[in-house]
Amino acid sequence: MAIYHGRGRVKISGGVLKSNRHKKRFELGREPTNTVLGINKRKVIYGIGGNVKQLLLSANMVNVVIPDEKKTKRVKILNVKENIADPHFAQRNIITKGAILETELGMAKVTSRPGQDGQINAVLIKK
Numbered sequence: 001m002a003i004y005h006g007r008g009r010v011k012i013s014g015g016v017l018k019s020n021r022h023k024k025r026f027e028l029g030r031e032p033t034n035t036v037l038g039i040n041k042r043k044v045i046y047g048i049g050g051n052v053k054q055l056l057l058s059a060n061m062v063n064v065v066i067p068d069e070k071k072t073k074r075v076k077i078l079n080v081k082e083n084i085a086d087p088h089f090a091q092r093n094i095i096t097k098g099a100i101l102e103t104e105l106g107m108a109k110v111t112s113r114p115g116q117d118g119q120i121n122a123v124l125i126k127k
Contacts, residue, residue, distance in 0.1 A: 003029035033115030035059060037077055037093035042118055054118025062101060062120045064108045077120075078102045095120060 006027035009017050026048055038058035045053045065072050082100040083089035089096065099110045101122060108122035 003031065005029045033057065034089075035095045035114040035120070037080060037095065053116060055116075056114040056118050056120065059095070059114065059120055062103060062108065062110075062122050064103060064105055065121070065123050066105070067124065067126075073105065075104045078104065081107065100125070 004023060004027060006023060007017075009019065011017055030045075033055045035056045036058045038060060040059050040061070041057040043055040043057055045055060047053060060077055061074055062077050063072055064075055077095075079102040080090050080093045080095060080099055081102050083094065083096060084098045085096045086094075089099070095101070095110060095114055097110055097113045101108050101110060103122070105124055106127065107125040109125055110120060110122045112119060112121040114120050
């Protein structure tokens with residue numbers, strides 16, 4: 001069944017709205033990507049107007065910004081420690097924005113949206 005992001009058929013009062021047109025393609029949604037820890041896999045989606053999105057399906061590397069040194073390093077992800085989006089995401093190693101990752105440099109917080117951007121960027125957390 002398709003995910004629809006358009007207006008519904010029911011008013012706030014409970015009455016039924018009469019539709020004056022059919023559903024449009026730009027009103028379709030999609031399932032969440034749920035980027036997992038694993039071998040790098042991407043999927044390209046073409047939107048309306050030539051827009052291109054790279055969905056990151058799985059990844060094992062992260063771009064970590066080290067605030068003290070003002071440098072960025074690409075390091076390996078060891079584990080997903082915590083995910084504020086859903087407590088069960090950490091058990092399933094699902095990476096979303098705001099997730100705390102255990103990396104080779106230490107703990108890092110994800111600042112990008114892997115399901116939309118196609119990459120994982122994070123900031124090193126001070127101990």
